[in-house]
Amino acid sequence: MRIYCPICGERDSGEFTYGGDATVHRPAMDETDAEAWCQYVYNRENRRGPMLEYWHHTQGCRAWLVLERDTVTHKILSQPRLVGPWADEPKGNPPIDSGSDTGSAERERVSEPVGAE
Numbered sequence: 001m002r003i004y005c006p007i008c009g010e011r012d013s014g015e016f017t018y019g020g021d022a023t024v025h026r027p028a029m030d031e032t033d034a035e036a037w038c039q040y041v042y043n044r045e046n047r048r049g050p051m052l053e054y055w056h057h058t059q060g061c062r063a064w065l066v067l068e069r070d071t072v073t074h075k076i077l078s079q080p081r082l083v084g085p086w087a088d089e090p091k092g093n094p095p096i097d098s099g100s101d102t103g104s105a106e107r108e109r110v111s112e113p114v115g116a117e
């Protein structure tokens with residue numbers, strides 16, 4: 001699988017580390033409901049099909065990306081975008097037509113990865 005990093009360009013997926021489901025949101029730090037924290041820390045959907053995911057370019061620029069990937073075919077369905085402090089970095093040419101529909105998962109709110117700052 002090849003992943004397009006907006007800073008480095010297209011790279012082998014071996015340079016990246018999977019960062020998890022990008023639709024999970026951390027409760028507020030003053031949240032006292034143990035169930036909310038349990039849900040955040042332990043419970044994940046095992047989706048089949050399109051899924052928004054975090055990827056960390058561990059062996060490259062070390063930026064965090066969010067992309068939509070089909071978990072069955074591993075096809076990347078959306079243009080990866082930078083999140084966290086890298087979001088303002090200059091971007092290269094996108095590998096995927098930016099005018100294409102990226103699916104319903106892209107429309108979900110995406111929060112910043114933990115520890116990306």
Ligand SMILES: [Zn+2]
Nearest residue numbers: 005008060061
């Ligand atoms: Zn990179």
